[in-house]
Amino acid sequence: MKLGTAGRTIRLGIIGLGNRSNDHIHSLVDMPDIEIRAVCDVYPDRVLRAQKMVEEAKGFRPDGTTDYRELNRRDDIEAVIILTSWTTHIQIAVDAMEQGKIPGMEVGGASSLEECWQMVRTSEKTGVPLMLLENCCYGQEEMTLLNMVRKNVFGELVYCRGGYQHDLRQEIGEGDLNRHYRQQNFIHRNGELYPTHELGPIAEYLRLNRGNRMLMLVSMASKAIGERAWLAKHRPDSPLKDQVFHEGDIVSTLIKCANGETIELTHDCTLPRPYSRGGYLRGLYGVWQEDNRGIYLENVTKPAANGEHLYESDKPYMEQYLHPLWKEYREYGLRGGHGGMDYLVLRAFIESIQKKKPFPIDVYDAASWMAITCLSEQSIAMGSMPVPIPDFTDGKWIRREKREGDIFSLDDVYEDQL
Amino acid sequence: MKLGTAGRTIRLGIIGLGNRSNDHIHSLVDMPDIEIRAVCDVYPDRVLRAQKMVEEAKGFRPDGTTDYRELNRRDDIEAVIILTSWTTHIQIAVDAMEQGKIPGMEVGGASSLEECWQMVRTSEKTGVPLMLLENCCYGQEEMTLLNMVRKNVFGELVYCRGGYQHDLRQEIGEGDLNRHYRQQNFIHRNGELYPTHELGPIAEYLRLNRGNRMLMLVSMASKAIGERAWLAKHRPDSPLKDQVFHEGDIVSTLIKCANGETIELTHDCTLPRPYSRGGYLRGLYGVWQEDNRGIYLENVTKPAANGEHLYESDKPYMEQYLHPLWKEYREYGLRGGHGGMDYLVLRAFIESIQKKKPFPIDVYDAASWMAITCLSEQSIAMGSMPVPIPDFTDGKWIRREKREGDIFSLDDVYEDQL
Numbered sequence: 015m016k017l018g019t020a021g022r023t024i025r026l027g028i029i030g031l032g033n034r035s036n037d038h039i040h041s042l043v044d045m046p047d048i049e050i051r052a053v054c055d056v057y058p059d060r061v062l063r064a065q066k067m068v069e070e071a072k073g074f075r076p077d078g079t080t081d082y083r084e085l086n087r088r089d090d091i092e093a094v095i096i097l098t099s100w101t102t103h104i105q106i107a108v109d110a111m112e113q114g115k116i117p118g119m120e121v122g123g124a125s126s127l128e129e130c131w132q133m134v135r136t137s138e139k140t141g142v143p144l145m146l147l148e149n150c151c152y153g154q155e156e157m158t159l160l161n162m163v164r165k166n167v168f169g170e171l172v173y174c175r176g177g178y179q180h181d182l183r184q185e186i187g188e189g190d191l192n193r194h195y196r197q198q199n200f201i202h203r204n205g206e207l208y209p210t211h212e213l214g215p216i217a218e219y220l221r222l223n224r225g226n227r228m229l230m231l232v233s234m235a236s237k238a239i240g241e242r243a244w245l246a247k248h249r250p251d252s253p254l255k256d257q258v259f260h261e262g263d264i265v266s267t268l269i270k271c272a273n274g275e276t277i278e279l280t281h282d283c284t285l286p287r288p289y290s291r292g293g294y295l296r297g298l299y300g301v302w303q304e305d306n307r308g309i310y311l312e313n314v315t316k317p318a319a320n321g322e323h324l325y326e327s328d329k330p331y332m333e334q335y336l337h338p339l340w341k342e343y344r345e346y347g348l349r350g351g352h353g354g355m356d357y358l359v360l361r362a363f364i365e366s367i368q369k370k371k372p373f374p375i376d377v378y379d380a381a382s383w384m385a386i387t388c389l390s391e392q393s394i395a396m397g398s399m400p401v402p403i404p405d406f407t408d409g410k411w412i413r414r415e416k417r418e419g420d421i422f423s424l425d426d427v428y429e430d431q432l
Numbered sequence: 433m434k435l436g437t438a439g440r441t442i443r444l445g446i447i448g449l450g451n452r453s454n455d456h457i458h459s460l461v462d463m464p465d466i467e468i469r470a471v472c473d474v475y476p477d478r479v480l481r482a483q484k485m486v487e488e489a490k491g492f493r494p495d496g497t498t499d500y501r502e503l504n505r506r507d508d509i510e511a512v513i514i515l516t517s518w519t520t521h522i523q524i525a526v527d528a529m530e531q532g533k534i535p536g537m538e539v540g541g542a543s544s545l546e547e548c549w550q551m552v553r554t555s556e557k558t559g560v561p562l563m564l565l566e567n568c569c570y571g572q573e574e575m576t577l578l579n580m581v582r583k584n585v586f587g588e589l590v591y592c593r594g595g596y597q598h599d600l601r602q603e604i605g606e607g608d609l610n611r612h613y614r615q616q617n618f619i620h621r622n623g624e625l626y627p628t629h630e631l632g633p634i635a636e637y638l639r640l641n642r643g644n645r646m647l648m649l650v651s652m653a654s655k656a657i658g659e660r661a662w663l664a665k666h667r668p669d670s671p672l673k674d675q676v677f678h679e680g681d682i683v684s685t686l687i688k689c690a691n692g693e694t695i696e697l698t699h700d701c702t703l704p705r706p707y708s709r710g711g712y713l714r715g716l717y718g719v720w721q722e723d724n725r726g727i728y729l730e731n732v733t734k735p736a737a738n739g740e741h742l743y744e745s746d747k748p749y750m751e752q753y754l755h756p757l758w759k760e761y762r763e764y765g766l767r768g769g770h771g772g773m774d775y776l777v778l779r780a781f782i783e784s785i786q787k788k789k790p791f792p793i794d795v796y797d798a799a800s801w802m803a804i805t806c807l808s809e810q811s812i813a814m815g816s817m818p819v820p821i822p823d824f825t826d827g828k829w830i831r832r833e834k835r836e837g838d839i840f841s842l843d844d845v846y847e848d849q850l
Contacts, residue, residue: 172654172703173682181741232650232816236590237692243716264591264694264714268684268816274655276682285590286730287719288741296682298661301705306724312704323599323706398650398686400816 017346017361020047021368027085027115028076029106030098031055031064034120037351038097039064041360043071044349048364052077054085055098082106086113093367095147095360096120099195100207104129104384111142118145118363119380121210123387127404130381130388134406137377145363145373146380148214150291151422152358156215157337159295159302160422163219165335167311169298174219176212177280177292183244186284187254197254200261204235205391206281207261210383212291213279214375218422219295220275223378224414228277228403231269233390235262240284259284267390269403272411279386302328374422381406435764435779438465439786445503445533446494447524448516449473449482452538455769456515457482459778461489462767466782470495472503473516500524504531511785513565514538517613518625522547522802529560536563536781537798539628541805545822548799548806552824555795563781563791564798566632568709569840570776574633575755577713577720578840581637583753585729587716592637594630595698595710601662604702605672615672618679622653623809624699625679628801630709631697632793636840637713638693641796642832646695646821649687651808653680658702677702685808687821690829697804720746792840799824 024047028035031053042048053064053076061078069075079085086094086109093116096106100122107117108129124130137144150156162168182196189197199207220226240263245255263284269277280292293304300311308325309315315326343354350357366373382403389401405411442465446453449471460466471482471494479496487493497503504512504527511534514524518540525535526547542548555562568574580586600614607615617625638644658681663673681702687695698710711722718729726743727733733744761772768775784791800821807819823829 170657172657230815232652232686232818234650234686234688234694236694239588239590239692239716262694266686266694266696268650268652268686270652270816274657276652276654276680276684278684282714285714285719286717286728286741287714288728288743296700296703296705298657299704301703303723305721305726308723310704310706323704325706397648398688398818400650 017342020045021365023047023049024093024364024367025049025051025091027052027054027088027091027094028064029054029082029085029094029096030120031057031060032097034097035064036067037356038095038360039067041350041357043068045361045364047368049074050076051091052079052085052088054079054082056080083109086110086115091115093118093363095363100199101125101195104133107144108132108136111136111140111144114140114142116142116144116367118147118360120147121208122384123205123207123209124381124384126388127385130385130406131404134377134381143373144377144380145366146210146214146375146383147359147363148210148375148383149352149355149359150211151214151218151375152355152362153215154337154340154353154355155293155304155332156218157340158332158335159293160215160218161337162302162331162335163295166299167331167335168295168300168302171220171275171295171297173276173278173296174216175278175280175292175294176216177282177290178208178211179280179282179287179290179292181285181287181289182283183241183286184248186241187245187249187252200241200259200284201257202260203391204238204260204262204265204394205388206233206265206267206279206386208281209267209279209386209390212293213277213383213386214379215293216277217379217383220271220273220277222271223382223407223411225411226271226273226275227405227407227411228382229270229272230400230402231267231386231389231393232398232400233265233267233393234398235394236264238262238284244284262394265390265394267386269386301325378407378411435760438463439783441465441467442511442782442785443467443469443509445470445472445506445509445512446482447472447500447503447512447514448538449475449478450515452515453482454485455774456513456778457485459768459775461486463779463782465786467492468494469509470497470503470506472497472500474498501527504528504533509533511536511781513781518617519543519613522551525562526550526554529554529558529562532558532560534560534562534785536565536778538565539626540802541623541625541627542799542802544806545803548803548824549822552795552799561791562795562798563784564628564632564793564801565777565781566628566793566801567770567773567777568629569632569636569793570773570780571633572755572758572771572773573711573722573750575758576750576753577711578633578636579755580720580749580753581713584717585749585753586713586718586720589638589693589713589715591694591696591714592634593696593698593710593712594634595700595708596626596629597698597700597705597708597710599703599705599707600701601659601704602666604659605663605667605670618659618677618702619675620678621809622656622678622680622683622812623806624651624683624685624697624804626699627685627697627804627808630711631695631801631804633711634695635797635801638689638691638695640689641800641825641829643829644689644691644693645823645825645829646800647688647690648818648820649685649804649807649811650816650818651683651685651811652816653812654682656680656702662702680812683808683812685804687804719743796825796829
C-alpha cells in the first residue's frame, strides 16, 4: 500500500445505504481511482440520498435500484461493497461472487454455519476473492500492537481479550422498528452478535488461519435487563416498552486455539459504560491493557521504589512501535471515519484488486470470525456447551503460515516495500 | 464486632505451621481473649518454631504434635484454626467437627464434591459451625464496594469479575519439592486452583447462598508455558527444569447465578504481571474497575467536554462509602497482615464464637466457593463442558436471604450496633 498513489480505476456498486454507507461513500468519492456506478437499498429514499451524495461529489449520478441482484448483474462493475444489515451480508456476497463481482463486505456475525460454508465454497468454486472490511484491523492501536507482537515484545502469546463494549441503549431503544437491524437482533437473539472488531485484530496477532486456528468456544450470557430499564426510564411511551430483549447484557465467549492460546470476547451494549474495546494481551514477557493504558514488560518496566511491579504508561511504546503503515499515513494525512481506519481498510480492498494480490482479510477469515456469532448462540442455547469451530480452510491453515508482503505479517518483504 | 473489646477467652489449637501461620500467630498472640493451647504440623521443626513464637509472646508454651487428630481430641480447646496445605483443609475440619471443635479454615480449593458434602453434612449432623477464613471479604476495598452495592450505587448487578492474578513463578519454581503444596498443585492439576479471594467478595455482593446461588460453570485453560520458561531462564540447574506443569497459565471460569448474573474468575500465576485481583462490577447504573481505579456512574459521572463518557477516579467514592467497620478500624488502628484484613477475619471468627452468632462465612459458603476448584478441573478435563454447581444448602438458600446484624448484609441492625 502506497498511500495517495492512484491505480487503475475500479468501478463499484454499493449495496446497503444506511448510516454506515455515509462514512464509506465519503471516503470513496475522495479517491481518484474509484467510480461508484450503482447504488442499492431496499428503501428508495436511501437510494435517492446516496445518488445525490455521489453526484454532488463527483458530478456523476450512479444508477439506483432496490434489488441487489440487479446490481450484481451489471457488466460495468468489478466489485461491490456490501453495507446491509448483519443477516444479509453473506447472501448478497454469495450472489455477487456467482456473478463474478468481488465483494467487500462490512462486518457483522453469521446466522448459521451453513451460510459461512456457502460463502467459502462459492469463492473457491468461482475463484472470486472476498474481503471482510474489518476496519479495526487497521486501527492505529491495533496495528501498533501487531507490530509489537511481530517484534516479539510480548514473547509467545498466551491469552488475548477484547470486547465490543459500547453503550447503545439509546440507539437500540429509539431505532426505527423496521429498519433497525441491531434492535431486531437484540430482541430476538442471544449471543456474541458483533465479534469481529476485537476478534479481527486478535486473529492477526495469533496468526489465525495461518499456522493457527480457533478450535472451539463456550459462551455465557448474563440476564438482559439494561435495555428494558432504559426504555422504562427514558421512553415510557415507546412501543417497545414492554418488549422482552433476549440479548444478555454481558455475553462472554471463551475460545481455544490450536496453538494453545485462549481468547476472550465480551459483547456489552445495553448497560451504562464508557466505550472500550477492552484490549488485553498476555505473553511470556509481558502484558498490555487498554483500560488502564498500561503496559508491563519484564526486564524493561522498572519496578517501583519498594520493589513492587506496576504498569507503566503505554504511550511511549505506542510511538516507538507505531506500525509503518501508520507512519506513512500520518505523513500523508489521516482521512475518513473512525480515526482514519475506515479509509485504510477501503484502500486495502481497492489496491488488492488493482494489484491482483490476495486480500489481507480473506474469505476464510470472514467465515471463521463471523461464525463465532451463530456458534455462541448455539452454546448459550445449550447452557454454555462447548461447540466446535469448523476449519473453513479444510486443513490449509497449517501451510498458510507465511503471507509474503502482507501488511499483517510485517515480514521483510512488507518492510522493504515502504 | 466492636474492635478492641475483649470477650471471654477462646482456647485454640493451630494446625498447619507453614508461612501462613506466622501471620496468624502474630495476630492471635496480640489478642487478649485468645489462648493458643496446642500447635500441630507434620514437620517437627515447624512445631518447635511455633511453640517458641507463642512462648516468646505470651509466656506460655503450647503443646506440640505432628498428628492433627491428637490435637482435635484435646479437651482444653474450643476451636481450631486450620492452615495446612490446600488439599487437607477439609479432612482436618471434618475431624475437628466430629470432635466438637469449631474449625476456622484457611482458604484453598476442594479436590472433590464429595469432600465438600462431607464437610456440610458433618456440620449439620454435629451442630458444629465452620468458618472459612477468607480475608479478602474483609478487605477495605471489597467491604467498601459491598457498602456501595448495598446502597444501590451500581443498581441491580449484572456481571462481576475478579481474579487471582499474582506472578508466583519464583515461589513455585524454587519451593521445596516436598513441602510446597502450590508447586505440587501446579504440576499435577489444571483448574481454578484458588478461587475464593475474588469469589468471596463477589459472593457477598450477589448474596450467594442467601436468595441467590451459583448454578453452573465452564472453565477454559490456556497453554502452560510460563513456569517452564522461567525455570529454563532463571534456574537451569533446578530438578524441576524438565518438569511439565499442567496448570494453564491463564484459567478462565464463567459462572451463572440463579438470579441471572454472570461471574468471571481468572487464575493467573505463571506469567509476568503486576499483582491485581482484577475486580470489575457491572450494574444497571454503572461500572467499577480495579485496574484503572475507575468508576463510571450514569447521572453522576460528568461527561467530558466533548460529551464523551469516561471513567473518573474511584478515590472519592472509596472514602465516601468506606464500610462502617473500616471507619471503626481506622480509628482503632490497623493491625495484622495483608493491609489489616487478616486481623478482621480472625476477630470475626473469635467474636462469632464468643457471641454464639452464625459465622458470616459459613459451611455452605465454604463448600460452594471451594467446589469451584474441582468443578473447574472437571470442566477443563472434558473440554470446557458446563458442569452443575451443587446446592449445598439443599434449598435453604431461598429463605436464607436476611442475615440480621450480619456484617455483609449491612442492614439496619448492623449499623445500629456501631
